[in-house]
Amino acid sequence: MLERIFITPAFHHAHHAVSKVDGIGQPNGNYGNMLSIWDQIFGSASFNHAFPKEYGIPNDPKDSWLSHSFYPLVKSDKKGSEIGIDFKFEKTTVLEPAILILKEGDYLYCTCGFSKQQPFCDGSHHGTKFQPEKFTIRKEREYKICQCKACVKGPFCDDSHLKKLLNK
Numbered sequence: 001m002l003e004r005i006f007i008t009p010a011f012h013h014a015h016h017a018v019s020k021v022d023g024i025g026q027p028n029g030n031y032g033n034m035l036s037i038w039d040q041i042f043g044s045a046s047f048n049h050a051f052p053k054e055y056g057i058p059n060d061p062k063d064s065w066l067s068h069s070f071y072p073l074v075k076s077d078k079k080g081s082e083i084g085i086d087f088k089f090e091k092t093t094v095l096e097p098a099i100l101i102l103k104e105g106d107y108l109y110c111t112c113g114f115s116k117q118q119p120f121c122d123g124s125h126h127g128t129k130f131q132p133e134k135f136t137i138r139k140e141r142e143y144k145i146c147q148c149k150a151c152v153k154g155p156f157c158d159d160s161h162l163k164k165l166l167n168k
Helices: 009-015 037-042 065-070 160-167
Strands: 098-102 105-109 133-137 141-145
Touching: none
Parallel strands: none
Antiparallel strands: 098 141, 105 133
């Protein structure tokens, strides 16, 4: 019950994980530094009793501590940094599925359309309202993975891109 009020070490560490693929990490949540009630109110809380396997951010440009601490008042001077002066989110979606042979395991599907590793998440959603969708492959075979981000049941293609093509 106390973890529903106070931040536990596992709750805090989940925020610093690289991704959600391990089922523990919550990089787009668990923001609280003392009370977990704020994350519960805003729907960003994830309660686990384990620690993530990997820490950090996927595309770390090694920004200065000033820009990390005082963003958006102080922005990074690093080219391509997500907290930089010149950064713009650019869509990387295409109107065709990715046809891939996937091995058994867990994957993170990009839902934002900004990932440079489409159709998989590379962390480009940070700073947006989007979060990747974790999915599990139980049998190695060929799959059609959505890259248009219009599929109702992503990550698997339902040919929604064809409707977008007809509307162009």
